[in-house]
Amino acid sequence: MQLISVENLAVARGGLPVLEGMDFAVSAGDIFVLRGPNGAGKTTLLRTLAGLQPAFEGTITADPDTIAYAGHADGIKAVLTLRENLTFWAGVYGGQGIEAAMEAFDLTALADRMAGNLSAGQKRRLGLARLLVTGRPVWVLDEPTVSLDAASVALFGRAIRTHVAGGGAAIIATHIDLGIEETVFDVTPFKARLDKMSGDFDEAFL
Template sequence: MSLISVKDLTVSRGGMPVLEGLNLAVSKGEILVLRGPNGAGKTTLLRTLAGLQPAYAGGVVADPETVAYAGHADGLKATLTVTENLAFWAGVYGGHDITPALAHFNLESLKSRPAGNLSAGQKRRLGLARLMVTGRPVWVLDEPTVSLDKASVAIFAEAVKTHVGAGGAAIIATHIDLGFEETVFDVTPYKARHDVVRNDFDESFDEAFR
């Protein structure tokens, strides 16, 4: 049974379709890697899958409470410590133990440091560690390895492997080989035609998430 699926999905940016006719499904234990050139619509697709913006046409079949999204921003409070940031997100998602996330992403020695004093790579590791405290089975990730060195990329990849090995799933937009047993989905053939623009689309909602 699929954890998340779409049928005849069209996604848009600023009220204009960017990808159309998408059909895909991801089940427990699966990793789907999105490929395509910059600007092709991968981020827009991921945001739609995560429920952050509405589908232009078609739909996403998934319980919103099953999806955790990590985009370009790390989602951190600069004045809170590493521990306080993770504890905040754990509280948002139901109070999961943050200890495994601290350990896996090598953050234990930094746990008392304010997030604003971390390096770019450390902030990224902390941002990704949030995924482990959500308790959600579907991870939707947009270029998650930005700012990570080689060792940290390996740490992240191992976290994803462990997650899907425990029955989770991941959908990842990335240009690098992370060593996964994955299904690759190239969005390039699904570029939308711009000959028709739907007049009843509420652009104000989409604009808030651009």
């Protein structure tokens, strides 16, 4: 079952196109990995797919209520415990499975610790565990393994495999080999033509 598709898609940063002419589809069971150098536009593409900004051109066909996005920020509340954070997000999305989410990312022993007192890696694992309580089938992930050690990357890889085996899909920008079967989409050939950009255009944070 096709969960998201794009046709002749162009995405922009600050009103200027950075990628254009993209056509692809992601179906249930797919792990779709974006590749390309820093500044190529991967973050902009992910934010557009997640509905956080409009497409510059073209169409995106997807139900927005099927998409869960995790960007560079962990999306946690420092003044709540780890358990309270997951309970909050489960309430927002109408999801459940808080205990299973904590177990999947080895967080059970930290359940009552204030999120603000977690290490960077623990915060990242909590941010990723949040995906499991959304109940949404399409995970759109921007460099999800930042701050994770090798053992935590393995936990993430297992969570992804379980998610897609259950009919979900993932679209991921990462330079890390996750050891999973994936479809690679290199954004480099879709860089917008230079004549569409001003000479002082800053490619940071694309």
